[in-house]
Amino acid sequence: MVPSIRLYNTFTRAKEELSPLREGIVRIYSCGPTVYRYVHVGNLRTFMLPDLLRRSLEYLGYQTEQVMNITDVGHLTDDTFDRGEDKMLVSARLENKSPAEIAAYYTEAFMDDAARLNLRRADHYPRATDYIPQMIDLIEKLIARGHAYAVGGAVYYDIGSFPAYGKLSRNTTDKLLAGARGDVDPQKHRPGDFTLWKAAGEHRMQVWPSPWGPGFPGWHIECSAMSMSLLGDRFDIHTGGADNVFPHHEAEIAQSEGVSGHRVVTCWMHGGLLMLGGARMAKSAGNFFRISELEEHGFDPLAFRYLALQAKYRTKLSFSTQGLAGADRALRQLRERVMEWSDAIRPPEDAKVGDYEARFRAALADDLDLPAAMALVAELNRSDVAEGARASLLRSWDRVLGLDLDRGAPEVTLPAGASALLEARERARATKDFATSDRLRDELVDLGVAVTDTPHGQRWRSAPTKPS
Ligand SMILES: [Zn+2]
Known part of the structure; x- marks a missing residue:
């Protein structure tokens, strides 16, 4: 019998009882890393949320299926205002490598770092660049349904067409945009409209053909395309960091629900930020640790x-x-x-x-x-x-x-003969015959068994044998 589980849903600001769409299995989409640099422990804390979620659900009797995307295109240096350069291209230029080389290198580094923290691997790691046709398909549907408009080789989401826009983040849109400085893209109907497809412009790398001309996708459409391609248009839980609520997840809801016409994600879960010296740990702020x-x-x-x-x-x-x-x-x-x-x-x-x-x-x-x-x-x-x-x-x-509490535990099996030596040594110690005790310790080392003496008696672990 699986107990009742309550999870906090950012969308409703309340704990809600988990009721999976498919019996016995909880299907989860997690926003993954943008692979243009190393992750820091603040990022890893965010990725610990889905790890703990899966481990807990499985402990309580559910199966889980998790998708975590790898963003290898389209994530701009200024997400909030949809401006700046593609982060992948910046790193490619700085490191004098191709975007694909950058992505492969930092994806592997991410997997290594996640493994050090005992984060379980997701079942699927889709890469954004493998889902460009699905993204174009979604964008075409959004245009057909009156949620998006194409202008000058780019496509924008018309946030006025989706009345629920701002519900997840509680309408922080106006507040954020009121403080916008610098240029707002003059092609947008309103400053808060976000980019679905960007025209290639001067770019020569990471460019794909599309019905609107050569270009590349916006970051937000990637997660709508990958989540719905792999989990369908209804799934149980979507995770991310608190910094993903706006604009990323707000935009994802507008896209996925704009296409499907119904609620796609049942529960939105967000991990809190890691702070260092009173500020959010961030690469851009320079206050981070790997x-x-x-x-x-x-x-x-x-x-x-x-x-x-x-x-x-x-x-x-x-x-x-x-x-x-x-x-x-x-x-x-x-x-x-x-x-x-x-x-x-x-x-x-x-x-x-x-x-x-x-x-x-x-x-x-x-x-x-x-x-x-x-x-x-x-x-x-x-x-x-x-x-x-x-x-x-x-x-x-x-x-x-996931703390490897067993790491210090002794091996279950002793090499042949070691058990008799351990017993003999215990007797020698009891009679304070330390010469014999030391000799037996050396004999045990020859068998690959290291012995230490503790207040609770002798402890042993396997140890490398001496070179002969
Ligand atoms: Zn995402």
Whole structure:
């Protein structure tokens, strides 16, 4: 029996009960990276939302299917006002490579960084440049339905044709546009109309033929095309960062619903921003860290995951190296405890274990309340639940937490003969025969077993054998 799950929907500003369109499976579209530079940990926090969402839903008994797009064209340097240069072309010029080379390089870098944070891979990673015909098709339909107009080789969305425009972001449009400085594209009927197709102009790279002349798609139409091509015109959840609400997702709703004539996404979920020194972590602001930089400073990359789990996914999170250092220590301690407790004998069923499990599930089902789940981890650690039961609960919860709590645990099988040597060494230590104990330790190393002595007795792990 799958429990009732409530998720916060940005569109209605309320927690709503999840009711998947297809029984037993939740279908999710996540806005993915624009692959013109490395992602920083602020970006990775955004991508942690769909990871935690899927892990939680699966823990609670659902299947999931996730699409995450790769934006490799059309994302301009000024999204809010639909101006500036294509980010891919800027990087291609700076690095003296082709846009395809830039995209391939940074896509791989993104996958590596995501893996360091234990972000599960999506089921599909469509690339925008593979969906140009679908985008052109959508744009033609929008023109036919009176939602878009072509002028001078470009196509714009007429926001006046879609009365619900501004509903997701609560009509921040006027406020934002009132503050617009500089040139507004004179071809637009009104300043808030957004670009669906841009004329190539001087560009020679990343240009495609279209009914309106050579050009390239706007960023927003890409996600309408890829989401509906892969998930159809009704799916359960759309995720992104809080900075995607306007204009990106507002525009996506206007496009997808303008074509389909009905609601496409049931629930819009947005991850809170990562702040550094009071400002949003951003490449443009120069205040950012890559996950690999944190690793170079000696932090476990999963310490960042531990840190992020302490805050509700929707809230802003302040990043500091002190905070990260605390998370790093706490994570290592937790792993050591799981390792110690793993050796303990599991007692007969303990009613408290079922209670902890129910509370963990309830936290997940309440809009992915991971801070509550982490508080439960701390409470369990202080509890009188038998150690073996604690270890097995934490291992199970780690399917959601993704902290590799098992990393310090010993191998299950010992090489032949090692077990007898360990027992002999335990006896030698008990009689304080340290010469024998040391000799046995060396013999164990020869078998590939490293032994350490702890207050709880000897611990072992597999270790490289000495070169012969
Ligand atoms: Zn998107």
